[in-house]
Amino acid sequence: MELSSAETKSVASMSSRGSKTSSASRVAAASHAKVEAANAQTEYAKLESETMVEKARVEARLNTLQHEKEVAAAIAEASVLETIAVESEKGDGESISNEAVERTHQYVHHQFQLLSAAEDRLIEPTIPQKPGQIRVVFDSSAKCQGVSLNDMLLSGPNLINNLLGVLIQFRYNPADIAFLGEYTTTMSSVAKAINILQGESNIQMGWLLPTITSLIAKLEKTRVSLQFCKPLVDVLQDGLKIRFGEMMSDPELVAAAILNPKFKTSWTSDEDVLKLGLSYIKEHLPDHDEALLQPADKSSSASDEDDFFSNMKHVHTQNTTKQLDAYLMCTAEDVEVPQPDLSLLYERLLLAEQRGETLSHELLLVLHNLQNLTITGNNLTSSNVTGGWNERGSISRILSPKPSAIQYLPHLGQHPDSLKAFVHLGQGRTGVSLVFGVPTVRRQKQSYLLNTLGSLLFDLSSSEKNDIVIIVFIAETDTAFVNNVVESIQKNFPDHVQSGLIEVVSPSPYFYPNFTDLKETFGDSKERVKWRTKQNLDYSFLMLYAQSKGTFYVQLEDDIVAKQGYSQTMKTYATGILSEEWLFLEFSKLGFIGKLFRASDLPMVVEFFLMFHKDKPIDWLLDHILWVKVCNPERDAKHCQSEKNKLKRTYKPSLFQHVGLHSSLHGKIQNLKDKDFGKQKLFTGYVNPAASINSTLQPYKEHTLTRAYQGQDFFWGLTPKAGDYIHIQFTTPQTIKSYLFRSGNIETNGDKFYNTTVEVLPLRSSVKESVRRGQFPCCQPSSNGFIIIGSFVNGVAEGEVKSELGELIAMRLVIHSDSDVWVLLSEISIKV
Incomplete structure (x- = not known):
């Protein structure tokens, strides 16, 4: 679009006016900015x-503070030097050189805190600044040899918690305290009875029956108020009845009690017993006798006795003899009449009194056995025992059959000796921590029993040997076989048999039932069913015999080896969890090997085994006990297994390994190995002097003498004969200080040297001549110039070599009898 000329002029005029107005504004703004800039410069x-x-001003203040600190430091330094000088003069400190400072010292860390007045007010307002004094603060974070006080203090609570946890394990709970109280109350009467019967003044037989009668009455009275110890009272009463039951109606003993002025007829309320005693007295006392007994002894203290017999009431029985009437009516203190002529009665009573020590000993034996009996409420298989000698000369023990045992094994009631244990070897050791049961039977191929015993005995310390007993149960009734095993054990382990460490027992021929009527179950043959049933009975018999001997019972087999240190390991582990709930501890995962029970639990375990002895193998029955105790039928198998594991504690690594290849079941090969057992240390190597070795013994495979002498292996040789030898020829003559030859190892302990001498060949011929003349008591001459040392x-074989022998050319081992x-x-060690 095009503009007209008038419009063009109008636009030009408007543009000229706008341009003039904009220039004026810019001038005004510039003037104002200059004014503001001048003001800002003035303010800056x-x-x-x-x-x-x-x-x-700040710098001046800082300079002042620095000066004050330097002055304070100078004053403090002077004060420290003065203090050190004073302490040195007192002898509480000493100066050391700069060189000594560089060495390691044990010292207590301190830190000198030097604060100005201002810092003191700002940092430590509660501690006033004292001119001329310094404050020494222990630096508990400073370390000496990598350890500071803080390190020790901070670990304290953790250590205390661990200690508290250990102490709590042994804390008595209310039930334990209550049991101890009841036990003390119960046994106090027993203790008083023993004190009375063993007292120096009460040695007459007239004290026996009143004491036993009063003890039984007190136990019965105590039993009413007991909660935990009722089974203990029952066992005590049963033991007293077994030992003294027949004596309670012995006319001589009853008469002796009546003729004791302390008791007369007050000790029993049984009229028949009193009549028996009075009749015996009348029969042996003529009417003209003026007195009946010796005067009462008023000198002895009777406080404890009076308290013990306080339950007796003096009841005077009428009789036809005037002397008896007078005697029975008077008190013990009034009986001071002359001694009568009672020669016949005196002789009889004297014979009876001679039985006193025997009876007292039997009472102590009862109490000793009772200490090891089970204290359980429903103990149906408690092993009350009596001792004697059987026709073969071996000690026998009777395991009293209870109704439950006869119910499961009815044939036991057909013969009184059905539960008799024939003790062939042993000293009757009791009161030990660990009892090991080793059942053994006739094997068709090979017997492992001696190796098993050797392994168990291999590295036991003296204290361990005194705290265990190993019971070998020969589960056979063949007399010839039993005697052979007994003789073999006696021959190979005479010291351990003599000390009581090893016992050997066998069952009565009437113990086993008729095995012909057994049912075949689980696909087992008739022979296998018989074998497993007999094994159940064997283990049960062995457990019953062993239960009173120690705190823990360990079931083993006759074809195992033990790991070194097994005894102490088991004892430590078992006692460490004694207060916890468990039925048995498992020290091997194979079958019934290495199962440890509390001895107090054995009666229950045995009763379960007897109840189902015909039905299943014994290791299955053991698992069923766990199921019965803790498994809930309404819960799943996983929960059941979890609960069973609480009662079955497994220790790893295993302490026992199965080594028998041929099972006791004829024809069965047993290739069982415990994978958790690990490897045994079968030899110990030593550095020996250079030598060449030769022998008439044939080595087995790679187990050569050269490797054994060099400490690389053990030597294993075939059966030696008389005259066999091992000859060690030194490369150069040696002065020997000592020697050690150890035969057998933890797995093959029975392969030992017997009747074998250690001999040396001296370099000097004069030494040989001196030995031949007997001038060296330590040595004896042998053949070819050798000397027996x-x-x-x-x-x-170990010992020191006398220096008088001088240098030696050779050593040898000589076997003198067949093996x-x-x-x-x-081990072969020759020290030079």
Whole structure:
């Protein structure tokens, strides 16, 4: 679109006016900016001046503070030096050189805190600054040899918690305290009875029956108020009745009690017993006798006795003899009449009194056995025992059959000796911590029993040997076989048999039932069913015999080896969890090997085994006991297994390994191995002097003498004969200080050297001549110039070599008799 000329002029005029107005505005703004800039510059100059003043004032203050600190430090340093000088003069300190400072010292860390007045007010307002004094603060975070006080203090609570946890394990709970109280109350009467019967003044037989009668009455009275110890009272009463039951109606003993002025007829209310005693007295007392007994002894203290017999009431029985009437009517203190002529009665009573020590000993034996009996409410298989000698000369013990045992094994009631244990070897050891049961039977191929016993005995310390007993149960009734096993054990372990460490027992021929009527179950043959049923009975018999001997019972088999240190390991583990709830501890995962029970639990376990002895193998029955105790039928199998594991504690690594290849079941090969057992240390190597070795013994595979002498292996040789030897020829003559030859090892302990001498060949001929003349008591001459300096004892030969023998050319081991086992050398040490 195009504009007209008038419109063009109008636009030009408007543009000229706008241009003039814009220029005026710009001039005004520039003028104002200049004014503002001048004002800002003035303010900045003023602020900078004030800042310089403040900065100068702050610097002056800082200089003042620094000067004060330097002065304080100088004063403190002078004070410290003065203090050190004073302490040195007192002898409480000493100066050391700069060189000594560089060495390691044990010292207490301190820190000198030197604070100015201002810092003191700001940092430590509660501690006033004292001129001329310093404050020393222990630096508990400073370390000496990598340890500070804080490190020790901070670990304290954790250590205390651990200690508290251990102590709580042994804390008595209310039930324990109540049991101890009841036990003390119960046994106090027993203790008083023993004190009375063993007293120096009460040695007449007239004290026996009143004491036993009063003890039984007190136990019965105590039983009413008991909660935990009723089974203990029952066992005590049963034991007293077994030992003294027949004596309660013995006319001589009854007469002796009546003729004791302390009791007369007050000790029993049984009229028949009193008539028996009075009739015996009348029969032996003529009418003209003026007195009946010796005067009462008023000198002895009777406080405890009066208290013990306080339950007796004096009841005077009428009789036809005037002397008896007079005697029975008077008190004990009034009986001071002359001694009568009672020669016949005196002789009879004297014979009876001679039985006193025997009876007292039997009472102590009862109480000793009772200490080891089970204290359970429903103990149906408690092993009350009596002792005697059987026709073969071996000690016998009777395991009293209870109604439940006869119910499960009715044939036991057909013969009184059905539960008799024939003790062939042993000393009747009791009161030990661990009792090991080793049942053994006739094997068709090979017997492992001696190796098993050797392994169990291999590294036991003296204290361990005194705190265990190993019971070998020969589960056979063949007399010839039993005697052979007994003789073999006696021959190989005479010291351990003599000490009581090893016992050997066998069952009565009437113990086993008729096995012909057994049912075949679980696909087992008739022979296998018989084998497993007999095994159930064997283990049950062995457990009943062993239950009173110790705190823990361990079931083993006759074809195992033990790990070194097994005894102490088991004892430590079992006692550490004694207060916890468990039925048995498992020290091997194979079958019934290495199962440890509390002895107090054995009666219950045995009763369960007897109840189902015909039905299942014994290891299955043991698992069923756990199921019965803790498994809920309404819960799943996983929950059941979890609960069973609480009653069955497994220790790893296993302490026992199964080694028998041929099972006691004829024809069965048993390739069972416990994978958790690990490897055994079968030999110990030593550095020996250079030598060449030769022998007439044939080595087994790679187990050579050279490797054993060099400490690389053990030597294993075939059966030796008389005249066999091992010859060690030194490369150069040696002065020997000592020697050690150990035969057997933890797995093959029976392969030992027997009747074998250690001999040396001296370099100097004069030494040989001196020995031949008997000038060296330590040595004896042998053949070819050799000298006997020692021999093997229990498989070990060790000793020192006398320096008088001088340098030696050779050593040798000489076997003097045939052996029926191989030989193994696990240690050869010759020290020069």
